[in-house]
Structures are given as structure tokens and as C-alpha cells.
Amino acid sequence: MKNSINLRFGLLVGIVLLAAGSRFLAVLSPSMSNFSPVGTMALFGGAYFTKKYWAFAVPMLALWLSNLVLNNVFYKQWYPTFSFGFETAVFISFALVVAVGIVFLKKVNLTNLLLANLLGTLVFFIVSNFFVWTGGTMYPQTTEGLVSCYTMALPFLKNTLVSNLLFSAIMFGAFEYATANNKALQLQ
Structure with missing residues (x-):
């Protein structure tokens, strides 16, 4: 019993870490902004x-570690003013998407997965861009500034949703294939 729990936990951690590692592929194409497995990891x-x-802990740690490498190795010149405020907004948004997974994916099926992806994508979009508006200087702190912030972020919303759906598949x-074919991975 304990070995099957450890095997299942190890596979879950491995899949999350593998997904976090795939974030480095986006470095090859800057046009793939927001095309990453982050939402799906959550x-x-x-x-x-x-x-x-x-x-919360495993996906957050994977996100933090991959951010550490991306920000310090690859994006140093691209994002020289990467702020603690924005990083905090991303993690708050990410935690909310984990909560969406907990609530809507108690039973994993296609309908629930599609719903969770849509809701998770919207939660991340709304919360992270709200923080961009409140904590940044790109948009005035007015209703028009808020609308402009969300409008300018719409192309990122599309990439986020498409990548969430692809990485979810x-x-x-x-994981579903592995558990269906290995009784040790199934919950008792």
C-alpha cells in the first residue's frame, strides 16, 4: 500500500516537473507568450x-524553480524590471487555479476538465491583469485604464487557453492512461 502511494506521488511530481521543464521551449519562440503548461500544472x-x-506545494515549487531559471538565465535582458509585485500576482493567480482544480476536478472527466480549464484560464487572466493594472505604470488608475489593460491582454488570453487545453490533454x-494500466497507481 505504502509503495503504491509513493509510486503515485512520484509519478504526479514527475509529470509536474516535466511540465515545468517544458516551459523552456517557449524561450525558443518569443511569439509564444503565455503558451506554457503553468495553468495545467495548477x-x-x-x-x-x-x-x-x-x-499547492508541488506545482508552486515547480513554478518558482522554473521562474528562477527563466528570469535569471533567459529573460535577464528581456525583462530587466521584473517586479516582485507581478511575481506575487502570478503566484496568487496560480494558487486560485489550483483551487479551481480541487473544486471542479474531484471527478476527472472531459466535461469537468473543459470547465476547469475555462474557469482557470479566466481566473488567471482576471487576477493577474488586475495586478498589472494596480501595480504598474503602463495603464492609468482609471476605469478606462483597467479596460485598456484587459483589452491589451486579450491575445495572451488566447494563448493561455489553447496551451491549457493542449497540456491538459x-x-x-x-496520468489517466498510466493509472488505468497500473493498479498500483490507483487510489484504494
Whole structure:
């Protein structure tokens, strides 16, 4: 029993870390802004980790570690003023997407997965861009500035949704396939 729990936990962690590592592919094409497995990592953690602190801790740690490498190695020249405020907004948004996974993916099926992806994408979009508006200098602190901020972010919304759907098919599909074919991975 304990070995099957460890095997399942190890596979879950491995899938999340593999997804976090795939974020480095976006460095090859800057036109792929917001095309990453980040949202799916959050939903996946929320759906499958039985202990909910792991649902938050593992994807958050994977996000933090991959951000550390991306920001310090690859984006140093591209984002010289990367702010602590924006980073905080991303993590708050990310935690909310984990919560969406916990609530909407108690039973993983296509309908719930599509709903969780749509809701998770919208939550991330609304919260992170609200922080961009409130904490930045790109948009005036007015209603028009807020509308402009969300309007300018719409192309990123599309990439986020498409990548969430694609990575969900890969990550959830791989895990469901593995559990269907290995009794040790199934919850008792």
C-alpha cells in the first residue's frame, strides 16, 4: 500500500516537473507568450494530489524553480524590471487555479476538465491583469485604464487557453492512461 502511494506521488511530481521543464521551449519562440503548461500544472495538482497541501506545494515549487531559471538565465535582458509585485500576482493567480482544480476536478472527466480549464484560464487572466493594472505604470488608475489593460491582454488570453487545453490533454491523458494500466497507481 505504502509503495503504491509513493509510486503515485512520484509519478504526479514527475509529470509536474516535466511540465515545468517544458516551459523552456517557449524561450525558443518569443511569439509564444503565455503558451506554457503553468495553468495545467495548477489544475493537475488540484485534481490528483490527495493531500491538498501537496496540490499547492508541488506545482508552486515547480513554478518558482522554473521562474528562477527563466528570469535569471533567459529573460535577464528581456525583462530587466521584473517586479516582485507581478511575481506575487502570478503566484496568487496560480494558487486560485489550483483551487479551481480541487473544486471542479474531484471527478476527472472531459466535461469537468473543459470547465476547469475555462474557469482557470479566466481566473488567471482576471487576477493577474488586475495586478498589472494596480501595480504598474503602463495603464492609468482609471476605469478606462483597467479596460485598456484587459483589452491589451486579450491575445495572451488566447494563448493561455489553447496551451491549457493542449497540456491538459497531454498531462491528464498520460496520468489517466498510466493509472488505468497500473493498479498500483490507483487510489484504494
